[in-house]
Amino acid sequence: MNIRNVANLFVLLFLIWLLLTGTFELTSLLLGLVLAGALALIFGKNSSVFGKLRFTPKMLAYSLIYLFVLSWEIVKSNIDVALRVINPKLPINPGIVKIKTRLKSPMGRMILANSITLTPGTLTIDMKDDELYIHWIDVKTLDAEKASQEILGKFEKLLEVIYG
Amino acid sequence: MEIREIIGASVTLVGSIFIFLGGLGIVRMPDLFNRIQAGTKASTLGTILSLIGLGIINPAWIWKLLVIVFFVLITNPVSSNVISRAAHFRGTKMTDKTVADLLVESENKTREE
Amino acid sequence: MVNTILFVAGVFMALGILLALFRFIKGPDITDRTIAFDVMTIASITVIALIAHFAGRIIYLDVALVYGLLSFLSVVAIGRYIERGL
Numbered sequence: 001m002n003i004r005n006v007a008n009l010f011v012l013l014f015l016i017w018l019l020l021t022g023t024f025e026l027t028s029l030l031l032g033l034v035l036a037g038a039l040a041l042i043f044g045k046n047s048s049v050f051g052k053l054r055f056t057p058k059m060l061a062y063s064l065i066y067l068f069v070l071s072w073e074i075v076k077s078n079i080d081v082a083l084r085v086i087n088p089k090l091p092i093n094p095g096i097v098k099i100k101t102r103l104k105s106p107m108g109r110m111i112l113a114n115s116i117t118l119t120p121g122t123l124t125i126d127m128k129d130d131e132l133y134i135h136w137i138d139v140k141t142l143d144a145e146k147a148s149q150e151i152l153g154k155f156e157k158l159l160e161v162i163y164g
Numbered sequence: 165m166e167i168r169e170i171i172g173a174s175v176t177l178v179g180s181i182f183i184f185l186g187g188l189g190i191v192r193m194p195d196l197f198n199r200i201q202a203g204t205k206a207s208t209l210g211t212i213l214s215l216i217g218l219g220i221i222n223p224a225w226i227w228k229l230l231v232i233v234f235f236v237l238i239t240n241p242v243s244s245n246v247i248s249r250a251a252h253f254r255g256t257k258m259t260d261k262t263v264a265d266l267l268v269e270s271e272n273k274t275r276e277e
Numbered sequence: 278m279v280n281t282i283l284f285v286a287g288v289f290m291a292l293g294i295l296l297a298l299f300r301f302i303k304g305p306d307i308t309d310r311t312i313a314f315d316v317m318t319i320a321s322i323t324v325i326a327l328i329a330h331f332a333g334r335i336i337y338l339d340v341a342l343v344y345g346l347l348s349f350l351s352v353v354a355i356g357r358y359i360e361r362g363l
Binding site for chain 2: 278279282283285286287289290292293294295296297299300306308309311312313315316319320322323326327329330335338339341342345346349352353355356357359360
């Protein structure tokens with residue numbers, strides 16, 4: 001049994017409970033503690049996804065920066081895709097390219113793949129070990145190195161610090 | 165407080181335009197993968213902006229609205245990824261404009277081995 | 278003033294849902310329909326939030342949350358079904 005994994009999951013679930021109920025009444029808090037504890041014990045003991053997270057100040061600061069970078073990317077590329085949609089000529093140049101990531105931890109890779117999908121214009125289709133297959137609405141290069149730089153250059157450095 | 169409410173309503177309006185463009189994209193795009201790109205992503209930003217705009221109008225609701233925003237941010241990429249992988253697995257036809265499909269090549273290679 | 282702007286926003290959302298419904302009816306494949314369904318539900322979440330504002334009831338936001346959760350589960354279930362059958 002992985003104590004750290006269960007503890008992290010417990011904290012996460014309890015925070016979600018607080019956000020959902022929105023009160024600090026004693027009965028609600030106690031119920032939340034019991035539910036979060038039970039769920040963390042049932043689902044956390046056989047997995048290790050949350051076990052490698054280490055909540056250091058540096059990691060939290062980088063998470064915040066990451067959130068800002070991600071939001072900015074989402075806005076920028078959303079406008080880009082929206083302009084493509086309203087353009088009468090429909091200027092798309094789609095294709096599926098392969099990129100490689102340096103990230104090792106499963107959590108970091110999951111966040112990376114989801115971030116790539118969230119920024120419009122790129123869509124993660126499949127992941128095999130360290131290779132990600134990306135549907136790109138405007139293919140600029142087929143070379144794995146250059147495409148990696150183009151698509152995940154900004155995310156990877158930050159995620160490397162956060163999840164190692 | 166009128167100004168704050170008008171700002172919130174304007175943010176919601178911008179978000180709703182993105183949702184509309186998402187619907188337009190899903191109709192106009194020529195093949196499934198481009199539809200996923202245009203449809204689900206534009207509507208993600210649209211949803212986030214609309215909900216935050218409503219949160220600016222009703223500050224007491226902001227936490228619950230942020231929970232919904234967080235939830236949309238987590239689930240949306242997962243569902244579009246699941247659908248796109250299933251579609252690729254089925255061999256959905258891609259548009260003639262497609263430049264390359266490296267995933268099919270790698271699958272063929274593993275099949276030959 | 279505020280409610281007028283929000284009403285216009287609601288009209289845009291409804292138009293988006295209508296366009297997605299067009300794709301949902303036209304298809305041509307099950308995957309296209311699923312994506313159209315996904316877009317429709319995401320737009321519906323915001324419409325429900327808008328209704329919550331007009332009615333002045335925060336409890337409707339929970340409806341939006343559960344609605345989104347169910348639609349996410351159904352989309353994932355359909356995706357799994359397409360990929361390897363039930």
